[in-house]
Amino acid sequence: MQESCSSLQQQRYIALLRARLSKKRLTHSMNVAASARALAERWNADADWAYLGGLLHDICKELPFPQQAELMENAVPSACKEEWESKPVWHGIAAESYLRVELGIENRDVLYAVRFHTVGRGGMSRLEEIIYMADLISADRTYRDADHFRKLAMNDLDKAMFEALQYAMDTSLRKGNLIIPYTADAYNHYLRIMNQRKK
Numbered sequence: 001m002q003e004s005c006s007s008l009q010q011q012r013y014i015a016l017l018r019a020r021l022s023k024k025r026l027t028h029s030m031n032v033a034a035s036a037r038a039l040a041e042r043w044n045a046d047a048d049w050a051y052l053g054g055l056l057h058d059i060c061k062e063l064p065f066p067q068q069a070e071l072m073e074n075a076v077p078s079a080c081k082e083e084w085e086s087k088p089v090w091h092g093i094a095a096e097s098y099l100r101v102e103l104g105i106e107n108r109d110v111l112y113a114v115r116f117h118t119v120g121r122g123g124m125s126r127l128e129e130i131i132y133m134a135d136l137i138s139a140d141r142t143y144r145d146a147d148h149f150r151k152l153a154m155n156d157l158d159k160a161m162f163e164a165l166q167y168a169m170d171t172s173l174r175k176g177n178l179i180i181p182y183t184a185d186a187y188n189h190y191l192r193i194m195n196q197r198k199k
């Protein structure tokens, strides 16, 4: 489809989101899009594509699980065993397939950013990192460290990713959730970067 994402296309996608999401999740999506744009401007990524990824990342979140599973069957990369066993991550994987097949979006970076926005992966692109962090620091987030992550993401994106992944791993361990191998890979990736800095 498009080589760039015009504001007209953005308006069409917002109308689509309005039909598919609750008011609360639409607000979240708009906030993530705004944060993604700000991070893209800070870290020299394509601000329009960042905005689009932020806008659409949760587009499948309110679908019933059987429909999410149906979309997931066609996702690229396909879901691993642990992802199939972890329903809260399904919506990102389903959204990759929805964006590519139903909306005709071909930008791999955006597709991967949406696909991995919940689990992360080792070797994420700049745009993938931006969507991952934008989801954590959007204006509607009120958890204790939200402001810390807002500042850190603008100052040191690698460190922000490391701390975010550390938090994600820690939460999974505390809650007794499965560790998704993609998430462990992502954690190890940023841990190596942090260790490298100490040398």
Ligand SMILES: [Fe+2]
Pocket (backbone or CB within 6 Å): 057, 058, 061, 091, 092, 117, 118
């Ligand atoms: Fe999500």
Ligand SMILES: [Fe+2]
Pocket (backbone or CB within 6 Å): 028, 032, 057, 058, 135
């Ligand atoms: Fe989200």
